[in-house]
Amino acid sequence: MIPAKNRRTLNVAVIGASVADETTAQLAYDVGAGIAKEGWTLICGGLGGVMEHASKGAFDAGGDTVGILPGYEHSDANNSIKLAIPTGLGHARNAIIASSANGIIAVGGEYGTLSEIALGLKMGKKVIGLSLNFEIKGVLPARTAEEAISILKGYIA
Amino acid sequence: MIPAKNRRTLNVAVIGASVADETTAQLAYDVGAGIAKEGWTLICGGLGGVMEHASKGAFDAGGDTVGILPGYEHSDANNSIKLAIPTGLGHARNAIIASSANGIIAVGGEYGTLSEIALGLKMGKKVIGLSLNFEIKGVLPARTAEEAISILKGYIA
Amino acid sequence: MIPAKNRRTLNVAVIGASVADETTAQLAYDVGAGIAKEGWTLICGGLGGVMEHASKGAFDAGGDTVGILPGYEHSDANNSIKLAIPTGLGHARNAIIASSANGIIAVGGEYGTLSEIALGLKMGKKVIGLSLNFEIKGVLPARTAEEAISILKGYIA
């Protein structure tokens, strides 16, 4: 018999801006792939940029991908989202991304990402930072996708 | 190549009260099993009663189950939820259950369920009713779990 | 010294459809006026139809009016809203209208209104119904604006 706790997925949120340069895109892709390889479910905002590249990384590695969308259309989800959760909550959906995650990896990002980092830390989640544009006390910095996964593994696995 | 639309799951929400008598529990279980057999993903509020029995039906049939929880604890999810989405939104999470669904099946239920039916209809979703305690114009009535699935299939498959 | 509890307003939500025929508009206006005359603060969804006529009734009677808006623009509020609360929450803002009210008066209305009635009852609020299009157990029916105010007064004053 599978114990109850093993039935449930471990959810890792990847947060970051909806546009990404080539380096950030690759980083997001690698983070997504790493999440899938751990058997974790990738949660994100479901749209473009970092969200899309991370989703594609997880999808290509055979992982599960969830998009917590700000609007009402399932079809707003990027092409690598398997489970679309349109919330209609606008920016308040950022709080759901944080609350549904067991751990969070931030890749670059602007104000939206910063709000998710802050909400995650407020909720007591571990937040790993990659190429962040802000310095926030409490965020655990990583230099590579591999290191980000490795740090998170120490806390949630 | 798999077309984009086929990558995404079809989500069917099962809504109903957090306590269920034996008949309602069986009905919810059968609805959940039917959803899984169609290859749809079951969405629910993640707690007990109708939510739990429907989740178990889907889980036992090998389906995917998602619990959109009102609180902040992943562990609030019933034992058959694979993906827990703790929202912390309280009653407002009912709107997310409705918005994330491609179709909705209501089994029995009280005021919480009624709010989800109303929100679903407002959002233009098809809502199938089984053993409802209210009569709401626009809800498509079904007499059995099988019939509920069959009606919904005509709209969302 | 004013006791703490008297510093806070009593909030009465008026809920109803965003279009209103002449009879319903007058009814909503009278309900709004009655709320203001009791010294209660009128809460509503801030948009047109029943919301607008009730707001105007309260505004004209010198009362305070609050619009809990689904979008992000203060200017979406109708012309009689003094305090606009743009939430960006879409349909989920219905839950905030219910939760922020000490009592609720429903005037006519469709699915959106039904969702607010159900959420209000779920939260244990008194809900008075005027010219409702549905019959919902637990709603206290009134025939006139005056009677609606009078019933509510028995519970929240």
Next chain:
Amino acid sequence: MIPAKNRRTLNVAVIGASVADETTAQLAYDVGAGIAKEGWTLICGGLGGVMEHASKGAFDAGGDTVGILPGYEHSDANNSIKLAIPTGLGHARNAIIASSANGIIAVGGEYGTLSEIALGLKMGKKVIGLSLNFEIKGVLPARTAEEAISILKGYIA
């Protein structure tokens, strides 16, 4: 006739931690008083610390005070809140504080405050910072309550 735009209040959110040392408490009080003196409506999270002291400052100066509460109880509001808006949204209510504000003044604060700053900036609101514990690009720094009001006045009056 009063033009429509003048019927509506200008809302200024004061955000900050739920505990405050004496210096921060005084600063918050002065900010609240300044907001009331401008005829603006004070919006806050409705609880203790910076929220309470700012509310008291505004209340004592005869201003209007609104508390956007995370829970469901009107009575959770501090003693200087006139209009309590219990949302039941938990941390997601931070997004409503930001969206309902025409301008934001942050006083000290921790992660919750940081999330509101980030959400406010994301929504394009002016955010003034007093004694902040973080340095966030885009926040307009002020050294005194008076200066904070004065800067904001340049944008929203």
